[in-house]
Amino acid sequence: MTSNEGDLSIRPRHPRSAPLSGVAERFGLRVDVADPGLDGVVATGATLDSRDVRPGDLYAALPGSRRHGAEFAAQAAERGAVALLSDAAGAALARSAGIGLPILVSDGDPRDILGEAAAEIYGTAELDATVFGVTGTNGKTSVVYLVAALLEAAGLRAGLSSTAERRVGDTAMTSALTSPEAPELHGLLARMVEERAEGISLEVSAHAVERHRIDGVRFDVVAFNNVSHDHLDDFSDMESYFQAKLALFDPAHAARGVVVVDTPYGVRVARESRIPVTTLATEYGAEADWHLAVTRQDIDGVSFALQGPGGARFRGRVPVFGRFMAENAALALIMLHEAGIPIEQVAAGLAAANPAEPGLIPIYIPGRLEAINPGSAGPRFYVDYGHTPGAFQAMLDALGEVAPGRVIFMFGADGDRDTTKREEMGRIAAAGSDILIVCDYHPRSEDPASIRAQLIAGAESAGRAEVIERGDPREAVRLAVSLARPEDVILYAGPGHEDYQEVAGQHLPYSARDEVRAALREAGLL
Numbered sequence: 001m002t003s004n005e006g007d008l009s010i011r012p013r014h015p016r017s018a019p020l021s022g023v024a025e026r027f028g029l030r031v032d033v034a035d036p037g038l039d040g041v042v043a044t045g046a047t048l049d050s051r052d053v054r055p056g057d058l059y060a061a062l063p064g065s066r067r068h069g070a071e072f073a074a075q076a077a078e079r080g081a082v083a084l085l086s087d088a089a090g091a092a093l094a095r096s097a098g099i100g101l102p103i104l105v106s107d108g109d110p111r112d113i114l115g116e117a118a119a120e121i122y123g124t125a126e127l128d129a130t131v132f133g134v135t136g137t138n139g140k141t142s143v144v145y146l147v148a149a150l151l152e153a154a155g156l157r158a159g160l161s162s163t164a165e166r167r168v169g170d171t172a173m174t175s176a177l178t179s180p181e182a183p184e185l186h187g188l189l190a191r192m193v194e195e196r197a198e199g200i201s202l203e204v205s206a207h208a209v210e211r212h213r214i215d216g217v218r219f220d221v222v223a224f225n226n227v228s229h230d231h232l233d234d235f236s237d238m239e240s241y242f243q244a245k246l247a248l249f250d251p252a253h254a255a256r257g258v259v260v261v262d263t264p265y266g267v268r269v270a271r272e273s274r275i276p277v278t279t280l281a282t283e284y285g286a287e288a289d290w291h292l293a294v295t296r297q298d299i300d301g302v303s304f305a306l307q308g309p310g311g312a313r314f315r316g317r318v319p320v321f322g323r324f325m326a327e328n329a330a331l332a333l334i335m336l337h338e339a340g341i342p343i344e345q346v347a348a349g350l351a352a353a354n355p356a357e358p359g360l361i362p363i364y365i366p367g368r369l370e371a372i373n374p375g376s377a378g379p380r381f382y383v384d385y386g387h388t389p390g391a392f393q394a395m396l397d398a399l400g401e402v403a404p405g406r407v408i409f410m411f412g413a414d415g416d417r418d419t420t421k422r423e424e425m426g427r428i429a430a431a432g433s434d435i436l437i438v439c440d441y442h443p444r445s446e447d448p449a450s451i452r453a454q455l456i457a458g459a460e461s462a463g464r465a466e467v468i469e470r471g472d473p474r475e476a477v478r479l480a481v482s483l484a485r486p487e488d489v490i491l492y493a494g495p496g497h498e499d500y501q502e503v504a505g506q507h508l509p510y511s512a513r514d515e516v517r518a519a520l521r522e523a524g525l526l
Contacts (some may be wrong), residue, residue, distance in 0.1 A: 007092060008052035009430040010166050010173055011187040012194045017042040018121040020058065020083055024104050026120065029111045029183060032091045032103040033245065041082055041102055046118045046183040055080030058104075060114050060183060060451025061090045066401075072115075073099045086109050090473025122190040125216060129159075129197050133254065135204045135245045136225035138391045139328050143223065144201045145365045146318075146332035151199035152347035153361070154341050159192035160201040161185070163385065164366040164497045166185045169195040174497070179208030179259050182215055189217070199339075205288035206244035209253075219254035221335045222275075225327065227265040228390025233410045242268070249273035258334045260327065261288050262290065269497070278309075282327050291446070292330045299380060299402045303359075306333060306343075312342050316350070316359035320369050322398035329361055367496025369395070372516045378525040379405075381486035383512050387414065388439070389424045395491060396432025405487030408480050409433035409465075411494050412441030412473065413451050415502075421453070426458025429493075437482060439476035441494045442502040473501070473510070477519045492516065 021038040022029060031038060036484040044056035050135055055061055059076035061069035061084050065454035068091035073081075074097055083102040088111055091103045102358065104111060119125040134143045161180065166173045179202070192200055202231055202247075206221070208214050217421050227242050245270055251335050257277040259270045281288035290308040297303065301319040304326035308311075310367035314333055318325045337343050350356035364370075372381045386395055392411075399407050400414045409429050413422050430436050438455050439446045448471055459467045470476040480490045495501075495512035502508075520526035 007173075008049060009047070009187055010168065010171060010183040010191050010268050011045060011054070012122070012190040015044040015056070015190070016121075016123050017044055017056075018027050018123075019293065020102065020104065021118055023058075023074045023117055024163075027106070027117055028526045029085070029104040029106055029113075032095070032105055032319050037084070043082060045187060046114075048114070048151055048181055048183055050079070052074045052184075053079035053081050057081045058117070059084050060110060061094065061141040062111055062114075063087060063089065068093055070094045073097060073101075077101055081328065082463050083233075085114070085235075098428075099100055107134065107146065111212050112215075115186070115212050115217070117216075118183040118186040119216030124189045124193070126218070127189060127200070127212060128198045130220045130341075131340070132199065132201045132223070132335050133204045133217075133218065133219040133222040133248065134202070134331075135206070135209075135222065135248050136384065137228045137388060138267065138394060139225050139324060140203045140205075141385070142325065142328045142365055143224045143225065143332050143370055144203045145368075147199070147201040147327050147335055150332050150336055150346050151201070151240050151341075153345045153353065155349055156198040156341070157196055158197070158199045158201065159188075159197040161188060162203045164368070167239050168192045168197060174499075177233030177429050179203060179205045179213050179503050182213050185213060186216060194308075206241055210244045211249045214248075214253065217253070219248075220314055221256050221258065221281055221338045222254040222332050223258040223406070224249070224264060224266065224269045226390065228388055232412055244269050246270075246272060248453035249275055249277070251275055256338050258331060258338055260331060278334060280327075280330060282323070282330075290330070290334055292327060294326050297321065297323065297402055298328075299404065304329045304330065308334065308337070308343075312337065312343055313342055314347060314359070316336075317357065317520050318348075318363060320363065320365075321402050322369070322394065323401075324394045324398065332480040367498070367513065370513065372513060373520055376525065378486050379481070379488040379490055381481070381490045381492070381516050381520060383496060383516060385498075386492075386493045387411075387425075389421055389428050392425055392428045392432070395493065396428065399489055399491065400432060402444055403484055403489040405489065406434035407432065408435045408484055408488055408490045409439070410437035410439055410480055410490070411455075412439045413455055413494075414442050414453055415444035415446035415448070422454040423461070426455040426460075427462045429455075430462035430467060431464050433465045435468065435480075437468045437470055437476050437480055439473045440471050440501070440503075441473075443504075445504065448503075457472050473512070474515055477492075477512075477515050478522070481519045481523050481525070
């Protein structure tokens with residue numbers, strides 16, 4: 001089931017009450033001079049989204065890039081906020097609008113203390129659950145789902161938060177951000193503990209670390225898999241982007257770490273980490289604590305062997321193609337091992353669930369190499385959320401090893417986002433496919449034809465694939481199906497699990513998965 005209609009976050013059903021006088025004292029917040037006082041005022045929740053305010057909330061009115069959250073204080077008050085947290089400018093805005101709620105004023109940026117304050121309100125500073133965090137450019141979502149699946153195999157109740165969804169028990173909600181804002185995250189954690197989650201798996205973006213979204217969370221184990229070109233519209237260069245991810249490996253955030261050391265960035269994380277780390281290598285002969293070997297792969301999945309310290313061993317299979325999926329599974333297994341959950345316990349749980357294939361790790365990741373027509377006798381069609389050069393390279397390299405026929409690849413690029421990666425995306429896409437179809441993704445305020453031109457320029461520089469431009473993604477999907485032979489594989493990268501397309505400021509309904517199903521049915525292939 002999904003969360004209650006209209007809710008923008010998952011929260012505890014039975015929240016605790018936190019006196020705001022204690023919050024103000026702990027974080028050195030002053031009470032606005034016109035304030036009615038904090039005596040007896042308690043908060044049962046917190047949010048920085050005025051649309052998500054519920055009765056009893058502390059509304060965090062933060063300065064934004066375009067508008068100040070205090071401009072929405074009246075809406076927050078109407079919805080039941082008991083107090084505001086803001087800066088001096090926000091307090092002045094709220095008072096000028098006639099807001100009569102108590103206002104806690106931070107002399108610095110209130111975002112800097114918001115995570116810890118939310119943890120105080122929700123009681124999540126210390127959790128009766130093991131908390132796992134995963135950072136990297138590509139594969140974070142897959143690792144988060146694999147951690148949750150392995151926890152369940154070990155007999156433990158799991159909750160997760162990823163780019164695709166937030167999930168605890170039988171409640172799930174589509175995600176708006178890779179890592180939720182701090183108040184939303186702590187509300188989610190409180191709900192997970194309320195529902196007796198024993199292991200919690202969280203995707204952690206570079207933005208989440210830099211923008212204090214994970215403040216107040218104490219991770220038991222964090223992991224790093226890779227860094228590649230992405231988000232350079234927000235980070236000045238690759239080094240700044242890398243440093244934001246490295247910052248997770250600090251005692252302020254985590255106790256232990258697991259690092260893939262196949263790349264120079266991974267080696268740096270292992271060397272520069274401020275917490276104890278264990279390392280994983282997928283290259284034969286590389287120096288590491290754990291070693292992974294792919295033993296068999298085809299279009300239906302990848303089998304692998306993992307060996308670690310003290311004779312730890314695991315042989316398993318992930319029913320999704322690609323060497324990188326074996327790496328993701330190995331990383332998840334090591335994270336559990338580092339948290340004190342023996343690999344033998346996980347293996348026993350998997351074997352009990354599926355005696356015919358004891359090492360099979362059952363996994364469904366919404367919009368991540370999702371097979372729309374698995375086992376089809378016709379062309380296989382996959383939809384994926386990948387939208388970086390690194391993701392394209394990994395997927396196309398994997399298909400090059402297992403695709404029984406040609407690879408038909410279709411993709412577009414984000415408008416109003418990092419433009420420096422577009423030509424590289426086009427080049428990699430064309431170099432790894434036989435037919436490349438360039439369509440629109442989220443053009444936003446940009447001219448879609450201009451975005452496509454940049455992608456095509458990169459594609460043509462590779463000089464390999466047949467390159468076709470088809471702006472409308474609905475037409476592009478049907479073109480791909482019409483061009484495919486029974487043995488071919490079609491991969492549609494970008495939209496993944498999303499259910500909209502952003503064009504000129506509007507969110508238009510569009511589901512790549514639904515569109516592909518419709519096209520396959522029209523062609524008699526589904």
